[in-house]
Amino acid sequence: MPRPRHLPPTPSASSSPPTVAPEPDRRHTGGWREASGRLGAIWDHCAVDAIIELERAAAAHWRGTEQQWLGGWLLRAADGFTARANSALPLGDPGLPLDGALAAVTGWYRARGLPAMIAVALPVRAEAGESRPDLDNQLSERCWPTRPGPAFVMTAELPGAPAPVGLAPGSVFRVDDEPDDSWLAMYHYRGQDRLPQAGRTVLMSASSQAFASIRSGGGREVLAIGRLSFGEGWAGITAVQVHPGRRRAGLGTALTAGLCAEAVRRGARRMFLQVEIANLAARALYERCGFRYSHRYHYRVAP
């Protein structure tokens, strides 16, 4: 497939209202910068601003069923379905000293029967010490361990015209406004057998989304699925899965090409996705499709 080009971090301007509380003053971002701290040459303030804006955008593509702002921190909950929708996202100053903010976060999640988690964005090459944001160091000092499964955020600039999707004869690429039962049956988040009720709500939580699949047998057999979401000037890819018996045969590549082509058709110019650092297969796929690393993140969990 003609590859999308690498997208350097670019601040995005727009934002949509959160589900519950009004969005805080963007001036809070300065506080996050301070909390991000001594990032040195690896992650300068321009890059931090771009990453905050991308994180803000990504949060609008995969929302909690309940959301509330604590100053510049977005608290999200969705009955525990995915860490992204069940963690606090620091996008600015929480408006409280850190210990007060952590107590408020912990209380908010405890009231919902959930572990308190904070999503911390980090430079791509985050090692211990100087290159990590102060917030991460401060959480570490307060014995908030990291949750397994840190992830990269990858981005690509999309080509001006949709590229063809290479499919074997008898297979079709299709896009639906909502996931049907076959699509949902293929979706096993972290190997889960059943999608919880909140899962469907989260899948439909962006301002708009589309559910792509590659199917054969006249549409009866689903070979691969992926979700596209739109908002805040970005297209996002989530929920990519190829049938376990059909992997390494080009379906992931075809699906990603189809998702990019559909995003272009709908006017998107840049795209992001999140992929676990340990998921070497998916990372290789996305790298081959032209995605490059923007930053990484992990979750700190309340002790």
Ligand SMILES: CC(C)(COP(=O)(O)OP(=O)(O)OC[C@H]1O[C@@H](n2cnc3c(N)ncnc32)[C@H](O)[C@@H]1OP(=O)(O)O)[C@@H](O)C(=O)NCCC(=O)NCCS
């Ligand atoms: C990741 C995944 C979507 C790839 O689908 P796929 O149909 O096997 O991908 P393709 O056949 O198009 O492979 C494209 C390239 O990706 C890389 N790749 C795919 N699987 C790989 C593996 N197991 N190990 C190493 N590289 C791999 C290779 O570079 C491959 O090209 P090659 O076969 O010419 O070497 C599939 O493994 C999958 O569904 N995994 C479980 C769900 C998942 O991890 N989704 C991604 C969440 S972000």
